[in-house]
Amino acid sequence: MQLKDPSLFKQKAYIDGSWIVADHGGTNAIRNPANGETIAHVPDMGAAETRRAIEAADSALPAWRAKTAKERAAVLRRWFELILANQEDLARIMTLEQGKPLAEARGEVAYGASFIEWFAEEGKRVYGDVIPAPTGDKRLVVIKQPVGVTAAITPWNFPIAMITRKVGPALAAGCTSVVKPAEATPLSALALAELGERAGIPKGVLNIVTTARPAEVGGELTSNPVVRKLSFTGSTPVGKRLMAQCADTVKRVSLELGGNAPFIVFDDADIDAAVRGAIASKYRNAGQTCVCANRFIVQDGVYDRFAEKLAEAVRAMKVGDGLQQDVQIGPLINQAAIGKVDNLVADAVSKGAKAIIGGARHALGGNFYAPTVLTNVTSAMAVAQEEIFGPVAPLFRFKTDEEAVALANNTRYGLAAYFYSRDIGRVWRVAEQLEYGMVGINEGLISNEVAPFGGVKESGIGREGSHYGIDEYLQIKYLCMGV
Structure with missing residues (x-):
């Protein structure tokens, strides 16, 4: 693969700040849909590796959550700038693994980066409320806090933008994330992780689990009680299955599903x-x-x-x-x-x-x-x-x-x-x-990044992008103070 920066071409998963192989050494072949040629092999990970990624995200959560929104925004801003600086390499990787024309791939890189830029700033505008109390001896306040460890399962058709649209608001809100990219297009996700590491995203805050066994990895993400939020983009039947699996631990879900x-x-x-x-x-x-x-x-x-x-x-x-x-x-x-x-x-x-x-x-x-x-x-x-x-x-x-x-x-x-x-x-x-x-x-x-993306009926739940998008990664806490 001819790149200006060959180090963006990764064939290992990214967990807890380290580039690692699968426990059993197995790999998943990534093929160019234009000619069928194998262009890479990435680790075929399962439930055990996914569990370690979740644990890494959980360990990283307190320190990342404790940073100010401005501190997190500075890291995300550097990530945004690095994505744009490497636009040509990222576009080439995307075209090779996904097939879309190079001009469209360049457009997706810019579009994907826009979510990182947008949510870096939106994180500074997570406002609460002061509620007029019904009696004089109380003060009522609402604050918003990160939901915790989040999981993202992303599709192959937009292998960069569907990650940044989920991870951008999660990290801006103070959450940590475990991402399972599509089996066919993991190389773009791994390149994003490399740039995120250069930008200063601490280890464990962002984890990328590659696999050829999506049901096994998805099962761990939906059943593990440490994960408090799942965001999925994909088909309606799979979305329904994931939603049902999340019910046992009452996770929050965002689902962007099929359309007609x-x-x-x-x-x-x-x-x-x-x-x-x-x-x-x-x-x-x-x-x-x-x-x-x-x-x-x-x-x-x-x-x-x-x-x-x-x-x-x-x-x-x-x-x-x-x-x-x-x-x-x-x-x-x-x-x-x-x-x-x-x-x-x-x-x-x-x-x-x-x-x-x-x-x-x-x-x-x-x-x-x-x-x-x-x-x-x-x-x-x-x-x-x-x-x-x-x-x-x-x-x-x-x-x-x-x-x-x-x-x-x-x-x-x-x-x-x-x-x-x-x-x-x-x-x-x-x-x-x-x-x-x-x-x-x-x-x-x-x-675009400033408008709410999402559907109704069986096309999903929740919104991505816009100022509404960060709310998906926040929980409301009400404080009642006697005075």
Whole structure:
């Protein structure tokens, strides 16, 4: 792996300030999804190593919690600066293990770093309350304190940002953390730990446990009573399982789970702007994001024009290895992902949908899928209810506003939604009626560090980013003083 700083390429886990191997010496092979080549081997750790990571986090907690918010912010600020200073190396590591185009990887590094910067400052603004007492002989005060040892289980699609979005607020609040990165993309997490160590994060405050046995490691994180908070980003079925496991020790949980995002195009929309938003929302990271537009719900009067313009834009997209110049669509993460997309497209076509572009595996083979636009899609097709997680845009048709909202809300998910309209009355009505935690209005990219990210219904619990994000790592304590 060619890096400006080769020491960022780590093949050991990070526990209690030390780089270590698994107890049994086993490893997990990390492969480049663009060509299948093995690029690294990381420790395949289990419950015992995870338990030691939790113990290290517990031992480090008193001293880290005792630091002032300003002292913690100084460490986090150095970490933020080091992440940006090493942006190119971090982006290259990410593209090699995850597959996204290098330009997108650079963007994710900056996006991920923004959470460290934001929460470094938010930690200084953890305010309490003074409550007017009901009687004159008491004074009532509310303070906020760190929850304690936290655990983070992160996905492969954003291997840096999903860590910083959890660890940033945890450390800023005075908590310590044990992170289990995705089995497919641990190298970015390990590089972050190396930079965190250089920034002055004390040993035990941040721990990275790599594994090929996620159920075993997750089981220890959810059952160990020392862990007081679990944050997870991933699928809804796994999130439900983790939530149930956390119930035995009554842990706090933050869950950012699956999505089935509608992208509504009304007949008064700026169609060119809607197409640009659709490309950004749907095809970023080859369609492998939880907030990707999953269902395009287009009004009758503009359906054909939108479909034609979208297909034209998709046709121009370059597919290939993310390290190659001008590539816009990289590979899917593995063959299972390719198979799922293939099956969803085949189901839709068999029930009457038409692939006006794409509709099959890409000529490059391997994990590449051709960017696809499907028309004549109906609610009877699997793509109406299943998260695609691939570069496929299914276009549904509607007539009235009420029908569009009903179609959009007809899902168990409620993470992100998008719509395009220039009617201010319609904008307010539809925005309020959509059952989603986040709504993009005439905008296809909605994520940033200052806004609350999270969903409703079966898309999760809690919020990440914004001033709300640090509250997930704080507990409220009420003090009643007799005077």
